[in-house]
Amino acid sequence: MPKMQTLTLPRTPDDGRDYQLLRSPGGLLCLLVREPHADAAGCVFQFGVGSHDEPSEWPGLAHLLEHMLFMGSADHPQPGSFPQLVSQWSGRFNASTAPERTRYHFSVNPAGLEPCLAQLTDMLVAPLFAADAVEAERQVIDAEFHTRLADAALHEQAVLACVVQPDHPLSRFSAGNARSLAGEPRVLAQALRQFHVEHYRAGNGCLLMHAPQPMKELVALAQRAAERLPTGPAAQRTEAASLLAPQKLPGMLRWQSPGREQPHLLLFELEGVHTGEGQQAVRWLCEWLASPAPAGGLGWLRHRGLAAELRVDVQRYRNKRSLLRLEIEPLDRAEEPVGLLNALFSWLAALRATPSREWPQAARQQLEDQAFAAGPQGELLPWLASLGERLLHEPAEQILESIGRWAGLEEGTWRNLLDQLEPARLLLACSQQGEAGLPQRAPWTDTAYRYEPLHVPLAPTWNDSLNEADWPVWSPAMPEQAARTESDPIPGVREIPVPYRLAAAEGTGSETTRIAWCWPVEQLDRDQGERLQALWSLQLEPLNNWMSATGIRHLWSNSPGVISLELQGPSQSLPLGLVAALEALKAPDDEALQRLAEHRYQTVMKERDHALPAYRLLDELDALICRGTPHSAREAAATQPAGHPQIAWLYPAAWAAGERQPVAAALASLRVAHAFRWHPPAPRRLGQGTEAIEVGCRHADRAQILYCQGDSDSVADLAGWQLLHQHISASFFDQLRTRRQLGYWVVARYHEVAGVPGLILLVQSPSHDHEAISNAIDEWLASEHARLSALPFAQVQSQARRLADHLRTQVQSDAGRSELAWARALSLPYATVLEQCAALEQLTTEQWSQVREGWLEKPRRLHLLSRQI
Incomplete structure (x- = not known):
């Protein structure tokens, strides 16, 4: 058989991993990452086909096909045998169907990579589509649909489908249920076979692997998988029209949420942002929008008491159009969104007046390059999945590249993007509880909604540029600390140095550090812990831009008596990140921050209250076993925990004194207990x-x-x-x-x-x-x-x-x-x-x-x- 063709990657991270990008003779793209010290092997198999490609007479067919591949194949006819195999190798697996891709992935003990990949490949290449299995899995799809009727995202998708252009794939019902997939199982099985033959081909797929095995072995595994796939590209697709009809904009969509009210959704259709420069402009826009700094979009709205949270996402489609999604959680649900919209467009006007050439583009690119050199941080499976997503839209040779992502932004490209964020191009979707004033019904989900022109007079009132002192934090400085000697003890702090292997090169590699605040469990109940975590996470938010740019991931966790913060990232920036985080947490909180923290806490409580039954039971079990009393029987406490916490600090033993001392000084300035005597709480023991x-x-x-x-x-x-x-x-x-x-x-x-x-x-x-x-x-x-x-x-x-x-x-x-x-x-x-x-x-x-x-x-x-x- 012809060998795999090696494709040139312009650069690879200097992180001790070996990267190879190959293309099989049939067209399958394979990215292989060898990490000798990895404790697990991860695999992502993806095809560029999803719900946008399914025939209109079979809504949900792509989703059903994803399920059916687990229901028996030529070499493994027993339905459900793949989960058993993955379990034998101490692993996990999953699959998902999106508008333009379907993904299958697993993570197992490295020794299980070969058998699991072999069975997954057989599932992808030779599914049986037995009529009785099709009927059974159709019922599973229907059960999933009825369960998801409690999910606001399904209803939001359903009502948006009613207002987009009818010839756009987003107007389809993609979840699937017994009614959309009705008919004789044999007929449905034939439709599945045809859809599978058209799209599950080597030229429409990619395989990504991360494992400790020698690269030669990984290449051989990829070669065997590629040889089994049919050659050639997928079936031709019809390019979709524009998503939103200009004559229907600006528009207001109100819809009924099945649970608590959802964030306001602002949608803008974008053109010309699929190119390198266009993507660069979109990245800058998203970073500005999501920043809680006073000059960031979120910070701007928070300062005016209008919003608690802002999340931004860009969905890209094959027709070279994108959809900018802004989810904004208002602080006051009783107010109409006119004030919030005016404030947002005022901020956009100020952003337009802030010359992009004055931004720290070179410094931002340098941070990106440093993070790139250190390699991916955190779990490798999500990283592989994100690379698979990029392969849908970007040249394969550029999926690992960071050059030019931030520096050298052209003013014309930036202006072209901002010109598309005008009030006249806005679709605003707001949820409500109850059906009052919502006369229309979405098919399939029966969601009540109303769509009408947006007549709110939008009057942005800001012409000045954003104050540079209020810009997002892109380069925090190490704060000045009081002098400490190496022998100074830190009262109430237990230091936990961890031996690490040497990094592959000087200044590179990923490391982990963790800080935990520990109280006796009777002094910090669950609600107090949730409130503290809400406040502290808000205090840390101004550093999010810099941490993300530097490659530092941070994670809060809350367990009985303990709130912990873990940071993972490149060795050269992690000590600074930890010191900056501790300094941010020491900052006094004001009334506005307390209001935001209480709003975040109440949001968590509402989400818990409206959670699906399985989640509610898991939550109650945690309260019963970990704390001994049902969550429903305890009152929420509004007070801070009594007494000072004890602190545990985990860090790499290889950190030099100059890296440890600033952290130790920051810890010494915290109010902690005089000695570390914390012990984990005992669980509730059940009787027979x-x-x-x-x-x-x-x-x-x-x-x-x-x-x-x-x-x-x-x-x-x-x-x-x-x-x-x-x-x-x-x-x-x-x-x-x-x-x-x-x-x-x-x-x-x-x-x-x-x-x-x-x-x-x-x-x-x-x-x-x-x-x-x-x-x-x-x-x-x-x-x-x-x-x-x-x-x-x-x-x-x-x-x-x-x-x-x-x-x-x-x-x-x-x-x-x-x-x-x-x-x-x-x-x-x-x-x-x-x-x-x-x-x-x-x-x-x-x-x-x-x-x-x-x-x-x-x-x-x-x-x-x-x-x-």
């Missing part, structure tokens, strides 16, 4: 038997969680219950979702709480009542008892060794060593992971029997059931 609890939910779907708790927190139990999960997760999915069609959301997962192992069995169904769900779970438990009892112990041992290899690989990675050091310093459960590996490798028949007995014969369970309110 099953305790049933009803949980009020606002959605009509029925949901149940059967939480099964282990007997103890011993190393043997921790290891055994993880092994148990690997043996039962695929079976639970297959029996209750694939075969019994209980609903779209069916999952079994390992759930460890404060060092005590457990399992969650979760089902959410729009079509079955609680009795049917409970009976199905009980019957499955009985069948699993028989299946596991008959399972040869040699097979159990083989899976135990495989799990031990996976856990050991994880703990030996940089991230794993960080977590191990963190857990040992704070007496957290992960501290025993190496001992768990040994227990798995030494597993006996008696220990395996005890695990099964503790789960099935002497259970400790909570049974949560949703109840509509």
Whole structure:
């Protein structure tokens, strides 16, 4: 067979990874990334086909096809066998259908890359499309649709489809349900085959892999996958017309949200922004818009008390047109949006008056280049998926490139973009609760809406440029600190240095640092923690632009008694990022910031209150097990936690004194406890038997969680219950979702709480009542008892060794060593992971029997059931 053609990448990150871009003789693009120290292998297989390509007589066909590829293929005819394979290799998988692409991805133990890719390729190339499987999966699609009727995004999409140009693909119903996909299963199966043949071809696909295997091995895997795909490009597509009819703009769309009211949505159709210069202008616009700095779009609206949040996104389409989406959360829902719109267009006028040549374009590009050199930060699978998205619109050789993304912006290109953000081109969509004044109905979802001209007199009143002192932060300086010596202790702070491997080159590589504020759990309840996190995240927001440009990712988390902030990014900028973050958190908060924090907290509470039943049950389970009392039974506390926190600080041991001292000085200036004596809270221990609890939910779907708790927190139990999960997760999915069609959301997962192992069995169904769900779970438990009892112990041992290899690989990675050091310093459960590996490798028949007995014969369970309110 002809060999893969190597394509030249202008530059690759200097991060110790090996990058190769290849094209198969049939046209499949393959980006391969080898990282010798990676603890997992990730794979993304993507095709440039989605709901915009499906035949108009079969709405939802692309979505159904994505599902059907998991329902049996030539070499693997058993439906649902791919989840079982991925589970055997301690992995995860998913798939998704978008307007112009369909994506399949998985992440597994590196040893599982070859078998999982081989089966995924067979699924993509040779699906069976059996008529009975088509009928079964059509019902799953229908169940998913009815569950998603509680999702405001589905209703927003439905009403937008009613007002866009009727010949544009966005006017279609793409989710699919039993009615849109009605007909004889054999006829539907034939339509699926035809659609698959037309679009699942090498020239319409890309394969992206990240793994520790030698590059030669990765190339061979890609070659084998490419050889199986049909050659040639996909079927020709008809270019769509413009999205929004100019004669209908400016327009106002009001629609009924199924839950809480959604942010205002502002839409502008853009032309001429698919080129390099056009993309550059759009990137600058999005950065200005989303910035909370006083001169940023979000900061401008917040300063005037008009908005709490602003999110911006650009959706690109094949017809060289794009859709700019602004989601703006108003601070006061009672006010009409005229004031907010006038303020936004006033800001755009000020931005227009601010010459782009005076922006720090070169400095911004330098930050981008530094981040590029350090390589991708965080999880590699989302990064591979984002590159796959870029491959839909950009030349393959440029997908890793950062040159010219920020510097040298042409004034004409910038003006062309701003000229398109005029009031006359605006489509404004606002949600409301209730149907009052909404006479029209969207097909498929029956969403009430009204569309009318936007007659609000927009009068921007700003002609001055934006004050440079108020611009977004693009280059924070290291603050001056009081002198400290290396031996100065920091009261109440526990330092946790972590050994890291050397970076591939001087000044490059990714590192992690973490700060945790720790209180006794009785001093910081859940609501207090949520309020504090809302306030602190707002205080940190002005640094978001700089952190993102530098390649620093930050993540807040909130657990019983602990609020933590983790930063991950390039070694040369991470210490400065941590010091800048601590300084931002020390800044006094004013009344406006407190109002924003309370709004953010209340938004989180409303989202939790209106969540789907499965999420409500998971939330209640967390409250019951982690804190011992139901969330619904506790009052929200408005006060700050009593006493000063203790602080834990994790950092790379390789940091020099000059990098540690500014952080230590910032920590020393915080108000903390005099000594570090924090211990993790103990979980609630269940007694033997099953305790049933009803949980009020606002959605009509029925949901149940059967939480099964282990007997103890011993190393043997921790290891055994993880092994148990690997043996039962695929079976639970297959029996209750694939075969019994209980609903779209069916999952079994390992759930460890404060060092005590457990399992969650979760089902959410729009079509079955609680009795049917409970009976199905009980019957499955009985069948699993028989299946596991008959399972040869040699097979159990083989899976135990495989799990031990996976856990050991994880703990030996940089991230794993960080977590191990963190857990040992704070007496957290992960501290025993190496001992768990040994227990798995030494597993006996008696220990395996005890695990099964503790789960099935002497259970400790909570049974949560949703109840509509």
